[in-house]
Amino acid sequence: xxxxxxxxxxxxxxxxxxxxxxxxxxxxxxxxxxxxxxxxxxxxxxxxxxxxxxxxxxxxxxxxxxxxxxxxxxxxxxxxxxxxxxxxxxxxxxxxxxxxxxxxxxxxxxxxxxxxxxxxxxxxxxxxxxxxxxxxxxxxxxxxxxxxxxxxxxxxxxxxxxxxxxxxxxxxxxxxxxxxxxxxxxxxxxxxxxxxxxxxxxxxxxxxxxxxxxxxxxxxxxxxxxxxxxxxxxxxxxxxxxxxxxxxxxxxxxxxxxxxxxxxxxxxxxxxxxxxxxxxxxxxxxxxxxxxxxxxxxxxxxxxxxxxxxxxxxxxxxxxxxxxxxxxxxxxxxxxxxxxxxxxxxxxxxxxxxxxxxxxxxxxxxxxxxxxxxxxxxxxxxxxxxxxxxxxxxxxxxxxxxxxxxxxxxxxxxxxxxxxxxxxxxxxxxxxxxx
Numbered sequence: 001x002x003x004x005x006x007x008x009x010x011x012x013x014x015x016x017x018x019x020x021x022x023x024x025x026x027x028x029x030x031x032x033x034x035x036x037x038x039x040x041x042x043x044x045x046x047x048x049x050x051x052x053x054x055x056x057x058x059x060x061x062x063x064x065x066x067x068x069x070x071x072x073x074x075x076x077x078x079x080x081x082x083x084x085x086x087x088x089x090x091x092x093x094x095x096x097x098x099x100x101x102x103x104x105x106x107x108x109x110x111x112x113x114x115x116x117x118x119x120x121x122x123x124x125x126x127x128x129x130x131x132x133x134x135x136x137x138x139x140x141x142x143x144x145x146x147x148x149x150x151x152x153x154x155x156x157x158x159x160x161x162x163x164x165x166x167x168x169x170x171x172x173x174x175x176x177x178x179x180x181x182x183x184x185x186x187x188x189x190x191x192x193x194x195x196x197x198x199x200x201x202x203x204x205x206x207x208x209x210x211x212x213x214x215x216x217x218x219x220x221x222x223x224x225x226x227x228x229x230x231x232x233x234x235x236x237x238x239x240x241x242x243x244x245x246x247x248x249x250x251x252x253x254x255x256x257x258x259x260x261x262x263x264x265x266x267x268x269x270x271x272x273x274x275x276x277x278x279x280x281x282x283x284x285x286x287x288x289x290x291x292x293x294x295x296x297x298x299x300x301x302x303x304x305x306x307x308x309x310x311x312x313x314x315x316x317x318x319x320x321x322x323x324x325x326x327x328x329x330x331x332x333x334x335x336x337x338x339x340x341x342x343x344x345x346x347x348x349x350x351x352x353x354x355x356x357x358x359x360x361x362x363x364x365x366x367x368x369x370x371x372x373x374x375x376x377x378x379x380x381x382x383x384x385x386x387x388x389x390x391x392x393x394x395x396x397x398x399x400x401x402x403x404x405x406x407x408x409x410x411x412x413x414x415x416x417x418x419x420x421x422x423x424x425x426x427x428x429x430x431x432x433x434x435x
Contacts (some may be wrong), residue, residue, distance in 0.1 A: 010244035019121050022053060022236055023228060025216050025254070026243035028056020029415055030403040032204035033422035034241055037384035039208060041430055044269035047208060047387025048230060050244075055201035057245070058415070059362055066317045067196040068080050068280045071376075075193065077186030083416045085201065094191040095314040097293055102159065104296030105351045107404045112155060112298075118163040124159045133177025138382040154298035161325050162296065162307040169274025169413055171303070172272060173325030179386040182378075184410040194314045195378060200415070208389035214254045216244075219401050220257040224225070239429050240401055243422065247273040247374025260396070265369055267391040270405060271376040274413075275329035275368040279322050279340065279360040280311070282396035286350050295320075297347045300430045302327035333366045376412040378406035386412075393424070398432055401425045 022038055029047035038045040044401030053059070057071035075094065078084040084380050104112045112120075119331045143150075143160070150156040160172055168175055171183060193199070211232065218229040219240060228235040231234065248254065249268045259265070288295060288310065295308040303325035311319035322344060324332045341362055348356060367376040380386045392407035403421040 004399060011270060015318050016433060020044070020433050021236075021239040022046075022239045022241065022429060023237035023239045024243060025049075025219075025228075026056060026203075026245075027054040027205065027210050027212075027244075028243055028404070028418060029058060029201065029204065030055070030407075030418040030422035031241070031243035032208065033419045034243070034403055034426040035422075036204050037423055037426035038429065042423065043430065043433065045209070046235075047210040048214045048216055048228070049210055049212050050231075052213055054210055054212070054314045055198050056243075057367075057373060057376075057416075058194035058201045060198040062196065062233045063278070064282055064317075064319075064363060066192060066282070066315050066319055067310065068278075068321075068363050069193065069197045070278060071367075072197050073192050073278075076414055076416070077188050078191050079186055079188035081186040081416050082419055086419075090199040091195075092193045092197070092199040095194050096189055097309070097313075098189070098217050099294065101291065101293035103210075103289065103292055103294075104297060104298065106154065107300070107350060108297050109285065109350055114154075119160065120155050122366050123311045124156070124163070128164075128181060131180075132210055133180070135176050135178050135385065136172045136383055139177040139180050140174040142177040143172065145203050150383050156299060157300070157375050158306050161189040161302045162323075165274075165303060165325035166276060166307070168324065168379045169276055169375075169377045170272060170381060171274075173327070174272060176380040176382055176386075178380075179384075182380075182409075184385055186416070192314070194364070197415075209405070216254050216258060217244070218255045218289075219400070220276060220293045221397060222257055225297065226399050226424070235255075238431070239401065241401045241403060241422075241425050241429065242255045243403045243418075244271070245373045245375070245404065246373065251374050253371075263391050264394075264396065264402075267388040270381070270388045271378050272381035272384075273368075274377055274379045275324075275326065276331075276376040277329045277332060277365045278323045279305075279319050279344065279365075279366055280325075280363040280368060281322070281341070282343065282361040283318045283357055283359050285357070285366060286312055287356045288320065288348075295351070297351060299347060300328060300343055301328060304332075305347050308348075328369050331350075333368050337362060337364070379413065380405070395428060395432075401429060428432055 021047040024047045059070040062070045215231040220227040309321045390410035392402040403425045405418040408421040410418045
């Protein structure tokens with residue numbers, strides 16, 4: 001039986017007679033999916049959430065009249081993806097963002113021909129599929145040693161950034177050259193949620209007892225019952241499911257008594273958090289080709305505002321969304337809004353001319369310095385094999401459990417991965433209770 005089948009919740013839920021109590025730390029998708037499963041089994045479960053909202057990295061800002069999803073935006077591979085059905089039930093609206101409707105521009109104001117783009121992308125996928133990495137070398141090191149001809153090729157710099165760094169979350173000089181693409185995908189072209197991904201979180205949270213603004217500071221699992229210290233007092237449970245982002249664990253925001261097993265702590269230390277940030281800009285009028293879904297740009301600096309999504313294709317707004325990836329994304333978080341806008345406009349002026357107007361509004365993210373995440377999503381870094389992800393699947397003393405996108409190798413870095421990991425751990429807890 002495959003992972004998806006084994007993690008799929010039963011349509012008919014059978015109640016379990018028990019006085020056991022479960023506490024879930026974190027109200028992101030992993031925590032909410034697990035809590036929903038447990039509640040459907042009539043198991044006593046409460047969720048402790050440090051923020052003033054549910055959803056974790058599902059966060060929608062509607063302040064500009066557009067649903068700007070700061071975290072997840074797309075359902076990756078909607079065919080067979082569990083989030084697809086949940087999105088429908090939640091009232092989320094989706095739109096197929098066609099990767100084919102793209103034009104990529106060079107710094108000389110000219111666009112690359114369709115033939116050159118197609119040829120480069122075909123070669124890019126060929127190189128990646130045959131890539132022979134080394135455990136102690138980053139992807140960037142191995143790639144440029146094997147293909148030095150692409151070192152100063154701006155189109156290849158663009159593809160390595162907008163494709164690989166975006167997908168994996170990691171800078172190519174930190175990304176594992178062995179396991180950069182060993183995860184799995186569902187079928188179908190990606191679809192974007194247009195009216196807010198938070199609808200998915202709201203749907204999963206229905207009927208769940210979530211205590212907001214409750215920051216967990218310590219988990220003590222030394223006795224029969226697990227004791228939890230928080231900013232809103234102490235809690236006690238038989239089982240605790242920890243679904244906070246990897247960045248929170250890496251920064252030791254929560255202390256554990258006794259300390260976590262060596263292999264668990266090693267996995268926390270080894271896997272890294274990537275940095276992908278988003279920028280939504282709104283203008284009074286659109287000056288770009290409104291038929292395009294994406295606009296590419298090939299600056300010399302990797303990860304620097306090289307990919308623009310035409311939001312006007314699916315929203316009633318003159319808006320573009322652009323991104324930063326890898327190490328440049330970390331650097332950009334220290335830049336002011338005005339500095340960011342100027343850098344973005346410098347790229348757009350090359351493409352569309354010096355007289356284009358400045359945006360009237362901008363929204364941005366800062367995931368790397370966000371104290372509730374310390375990064376966007378996890379990736380296998382240099383010197384690390386993705387088997388480290390599987391360490392989190394092992395319960396500690398049958399009392400501590402872990403879920404989240406960083407705990408599921410096959411679907412890491414995704415909403416559906418977080419969802420499936422939550423179901424996986426909820427089933428384990430249920431089975432232990434039934435023994």
